Amino acid sequence: MTDQLNFLPNTNIEILTADIERGKIRHVVFDFDGTLSLIREGWQKIMIPMGVEFLQETGTDESEEQLNEVVNEFVTRLTGKQTIYQMIELAEEVKKRGGSPKEPLEYKHIYLNRLWERIKHRVEGLKSGELKPEEFIMPGGYELLNALKEHDCTMYLASGTDHPYVVDESSAIRVADYFGDQIYGALDDYKNFSKKMIIQKILADHDLSGSELLTFGDGFVEIEDTKAVGGIAVGVASDEVGLQNVDDWKRNRLIQAGADLIIPHFREWRPLINYLFAEE
Numbered sequence: 586m587t588d589q590l591n592f593l594p595n596t597n598i599e600i601l602t603a604d605i606e607r608g609k610i611r612h613v614v615f616d617f618d619g620t621l622s623l624i625r626e627g628w629q630k631i632m633i634p635m636g637v638e639f640l641q642e643t644g645t646d647e648s649e650e651q652l653n654e655v656v657n658e659f660v661t662r663l664t665g666k667q668t669i670y671q672m673i674e675l676a677e678e679v680k681k682r683g684g685s686p687k688e689p690l691e692y693k694h695i696y697l698n699r700l701w702e703r704i705k706h707r708v709e710g711l712k713s714g715e716l717k718p719e720e721f722i723m724p725g726g727y728e729l730l731n732a733l734k735e736h737d738c739t740m741y742l743a744s745g746t747d748h749p750y751v752v753d754e755s756s757a758i759r760v761a762d763y764f765g766d767q768i769y770g771a772l773d774d775y776k777n778f779s780k781k782m783i784i785q786k787i788l789a790d791h792d793l794s795g796s797e798l799l800t801f802g803d804g805f806v807e808i809e810d811t812k813a814v815g816g817i818a819v820g821v822a823s824d825e826v827g828l829q830n831v832d833d834w835k836r837n838r839l840i841q842a843g844a845d846l847i848i849p850h851f852r853e854w855r856p857l858i859n860y861l862f863a864e865e
Contacts, residue, residue, distance in 0.1 A: 593860055596853045597831070602845040605817050606796035608863030612787055613733055614780075614811070616665065616802035617744035617751055617770075619825060623721045624707050624754050625746070626825045631700045632660055636675050639692070643684030661838075665804020667745045667771035667778065668693055690773060697747070711757040718758040723821065724828055725851030730763045732858045738799075739791075741767040743783045743807065748772060781810040788814055799861065803835060805842040812843035817861065820844030821851075 591600045618625045636656035637649060645652070659674040672693045676686035686692075710716030719727075733740060740763050744751045748770030755761040755768060772778045784807075787798065795815020800807050803821045811818040820839030824832045831849045839847060848857065858864070 593853075593856055596856050597849055598853055598857055598860070599831075599847040600845075601840060601847065605845050607817075607861055609794070609796045610736070610799045610817065610861060611738060611797045612741070612791060612793060612799070613738045614741045614743055614784060614787070614798070614800040614802075614807065615764075616780075616800075616804055616807050616821075617742055617755065618746055619803040619823065620801055620821045621723055621726050621742075621760060622754055622758055623723065623825060623828075624704055624711075624758065625700070627703060628700055629657075629660060631703055632671065632696055633657055635696055635699060636660065636671075636678075639675060639679055639684075639687075640682060643679055643682035645682045661834075662805070665745055665780070665802065665806030667775050668696065668747070669771065669773075669775045672696065708754065708757055722758050722760065723823060723851050725854045726760070729851045729854040729858070730760060732854055734763065736858070736862060739767070740764050741769065741783065741787065743769045743780045745771055745780070745804070745806070748778075780807045781813075784810050784814060784816070803839070805838055808839055808842035808844050812845075818842075818844050819846045819848060819857075819861075821849075822847050823849055 592598060593600060615621050633653065633656050637652045640652045655678060660671055663670045663674065669689055672689035675692055676689050679686035707716065707721060711718060711721065742751060742755060742764045751770035752761065752768055761768065769778065769783050787793065796817060798811065798814065798816035800811040800816055801819045801821055802808055803823065808818045808820055822831045822835035822839055824830045828850055831847065836847050
């Protein structure tokens, strides 16, 4: 991690890699939840207590606080990967404590049912028109997508959330049209999908060099996978509740993953676009 913070003048855009090859971007990958969509804000408040609950059922003598630390660690470490990986880890932790774990897919469906209870009013409200899409997209998101479209970029949505939900929720916040049929989400047959596979497919299909690929994400996985192929990675370290400031924990994780830039939101889309496309 750099000691000397370096920002684009008069912005909150932090530059971590000063020598990226700018101006060549043709294809752009977006993570969905926490990067573009805020519909699932607060999902950790469902997943972590659920994990603690199942670990307590093993009869372990660990305190709730200790179990919370265990679950929080693997949930945050695996954020950005498909949900099933967090459930696989949960099953392993149950087994470690002498319990009889459920199948990870069963844990996943329990989690999704509980999450739906938290977010269903958001999705239903967006579809009915009672809620405005602008309230559930990262600030500046529409403007950024429009700017990338004007630069003739091909855009992709790649999410660890199950594919049907990504399609449904991207439509609810009115961003699906920017991606067309390039919307990818998790499958129950989880080995046939990963963000790494999507990124490698984009490079192979279009014969790209790394600097022609740009990724926006708030998870370790998409940033690391992008840097592994020489792409440009923008870490979205948003405080999803206040939507103003950088979340320090997210920032540190994204830096560890190799992010080239860190931003708190998309409000400063214009200087960001100017910088990435070498137009300043």
